[in-house]
Every structure is written in C-alpha cells, then in structure tokens.
Amino acid sequence: DTGVSQDPRHKITKRGQNVTFRCDPISEHNRLYWYRQTLGQGPEFLTYFQNEAQLEKSRLLSDRFSAERPKGSFSTLEIQRTEQGDSAMYLCASSPRTGGNTEAFFGQGTRLTVV
C-alpha cells in the first residue's frame, strides 16, 4: 500500500457543473477526513468518517457539497453547481484506527479550478 490516493489530481470545470473527487485511504484505516485548502491558507476541515458513518460536517460544507463512504473504504466528495469560490485544493487523509492518537496520512490532493 503506497498511501492515500486521490483522483483526479487536477480538475478544471466550468461554473455550474458538478464534479466528483475520489479518495482511497490506506487499507484498514477507519477514519477518513476531507479538507479544503486555498492559496496561502492552512487546510480547512470539511468532514470526516468513521468507517461508513459521517461523524462531523463543517459549516463550510454547504448543501452543494456531499461526501460519502459507502462501504467504509473509499470516499467521494461531490460539489454540485460549482462556483468560482470552490476553486481550491481538496485534501483527503486517513487514520489507522479509532481511539488512541495516531498520525493521519494525507494524499496529494485534487486541485479544482472553476472557470
């Protein structure tokens, strides 16, 4: 296993279109996190899953955003009716287990550009 994988790495879309990103965590990692990062800022928390359950959602996750992790393995993040303000890097991370304190491993991100 080579780490957290995100697809695609880059996405350019027209305003108003829907986009979907995929994250494959490290195998057997229970927790999966989504973050958004704009230029010059630290990553902003969006949501996280424990197995297939979505445990917390940030206020940043408007009703145009939806995330799923249907079988507790990979996850998807969908943005509907994209806006220029959605342009950002979308990062995914996973942690080995629930409870305890272990490091989270990040993927390389999906860079979204809305034109």
Added chain:
Amino acid sequence: DAKTTQPPSMDCAEGRAANLPCNHSTISGNEYVYWYRQIHSQGPQYIIHGLKNNETNEMASLIITEDRKSSTLILPHATLRDTAVYYCIVRVNNNDMRFGAGTRLTVKP
C-alpha cells in the same frame, strides 16, 4: 477554529537547528500536540506528536512545556529541503485536525 498560534514566518541557516514555537494555552488534558509540514503543492506530511513528554524521532524533536501551554519543534540540522510551512495542531482521539496558518520556514544556504 485553530487552537494554536504560531509566528507567520522564520528563517534558518542551513545546517543549524530550526526551533519552531507554538502556543496552545487552551489545550485540554487529553489533547495531543501534532506537527505537520507542507511543502509547496503537496499534501501535509506528519512529523511528530506528543502529550506531555518530550518526543524524538528521525525527523525532529518535540519539546512540550510542563504546563503544556506551548511547545517547540526542533529540526536539529536544517537542510534546504526542510523549507516548508509547519503546522502545529492540538487533537484528541483521532478526531479532526484544525489547522491554522502555520509558520513558513525558509532554510537559507
């Protein structure tokens, strides 16, 4: 919101120790201190974490004050490849991490 404060930028000479401070005065008793770094256009990379004892690994050392209200990340012999943004985060039980703006460390030859 982030529960930590860090200086926005620091410089360090190549080969010298880089000492990056972090204040977390409202840290709770069960919250750990984590450090990550992010090199341009890459995902954040885990460095080290600790609760109250000092920690050391192959990348860095973490010094946490006795009252746990602040900590220092030490890169013992900084190289040009250590130029990055360094984030200090407090976290408990593998819950979500809240990043601040971090410290932009520039290692100069």
